[in-house]
Amino acid sequence: MTIPEIHTYLREKLPGAGLELVEAHPDPVIRVPAEAMIEVAGVLRDDSELHFECLMCLSGLETAEEMLVVYHLYSMRHGHKCTLKCGGPKGDQVVVPTVCRIWPTAEWHEREAFDLFGIRFEGHPDPRRILCPDDWEGHPLRKDYVPQEKWHDIPLTQRGYGRSREGGGL
């Protein structure tokens, strides 16, 4: 099935979920509201027509207005793929339900998205940072991230180094 077909099929199965098809280059993306995520994910994995048993990749993504989680799914049985996006506006704390009970591989990927983007995953069994130290300040992949001066008395920034012109920095 192509992504528009998957979208139509899902809308028939879950009419109240509020799924949207967003055009993008080269492939369209299905936009899922956070409150419907668990339900949609369950159908995607368990429905015999869809059968997305593999979560290939889960990434955080910051756009101009939003903080998003991107799910890349794949079905080994049918050989089709689809991309989901779920998230909320930037200013507030973005909370997305965890899908790690549906695809256990999401557990570490969600910890990474929390660590680097500060997205909170509701119901996550182990919501800690994964790559940065536990007492790190800020979330490095955000565009407005400014690195802390020192970490346990270790200087981290040199003046003028590591800050790119477009804001944000290394």
Add this chain to the structure above:
Amino acid sequence: MSELKELDIPLGASPEKISRLLADFEDVHGERLMVQMGPQHPATHGVLRVELVTDGEMIAEAKPHIGYLHRCFEKVCENLTWPQIVPYTDRLDYCSSMNNNLGFVLACEKLFGIEVSERVQTIRVLVAELNRIANHFIVIGTYGLDIGAWTPFLYVMQEREHILDLFDRLCGGRLLLNYIWIGGLSHDLPEGWLRQVRDYLDYMKGKIKEINDLLSYNKIFIERLANVAVIPAEVCIQYGLTGPNLRGSGVKWDLRKNEPYSGYETYDFEIPVGRGEVGTVGDCFDRYMVRVREIEQSLRIIEQAVARLEKMPRDDVKAAIPKRFTKVPEGEVYFRTEHSKGELGFYIVSNGKAKPWRVKCRAPSFSSLSVIPKVAPGLLIADMVALIGSIDIVLGEVDR
């Protein structure tokens, strides 16, 4: 997987009986102890710390702690232009740089709509397979070391050295290559290089049998690996294990066959899978043996690629490289390739500028390592080393 038992003391038991029950229980289970394995441990293949809770000689809990090599690859990418990222991907998994280059470059080419010539594709397949062999040699050698066999390591490192010499003549690098570029290659093949690859293929005849005689079918080696740390196929899929780890569990799945790229569909090769020949399907031995057999298949692909290249007229390998990367199409792509460790995916988002908006690297080792808390409980401490070695992780890629 054996369950950990609680001591069951019947009501109204006499103090003597209680102390006898306690002593019996401690004989088998002992007290719970937390052991830190790593961060500098010879069997962790890098800087990895695993927090083990042991129950006597058995592991009750294992929690990997990663991030010691974290350098925020993804943030650095946002501050580099598209072609500048290619050499940085070398550093992800420094054992198979070609495969990293190829994964990133193909993702970019899909987004930008660049088509490369058939000759460039064939050279890419050839070098990627050479690097896959070099990577598998390291895994086989260091796995022997983990288990306690020192000699095979020296043998396989010698075979690997010839591949590194070939790379040296090809592009000047041995480990960090930066050879595959967006739209082409950094250098054309030097004069006589294909003949040297042919010499290497001749040299490799019979070497796989040597490895098998020396290590694979060694009785002690088999005893250490058979039936140890069995990962069933459905657990592999749930936890995102790919590549040789998934095939070791008996799933015939290879992106080079199932989702071919760079013309892999035109090559004749097989996908080796775990058969449980000395124990259970999906045990450490199967994962090890799949890698040995993949070397043979990679040699087959290389032979076909060399034969094709010898017939092809030379063309400009830089012909399709864009003059400028200042204006690129907007969009987002997730592209995955069969890396020597599994599925290497790049999710790249472009906003049309010279620098990417977002680059996410889905590293195969990252997902492979996440299965440890699931598989390790119930193993003996000594088998933990066998498990970590068999899933083939490189921490440069896990931590990024």
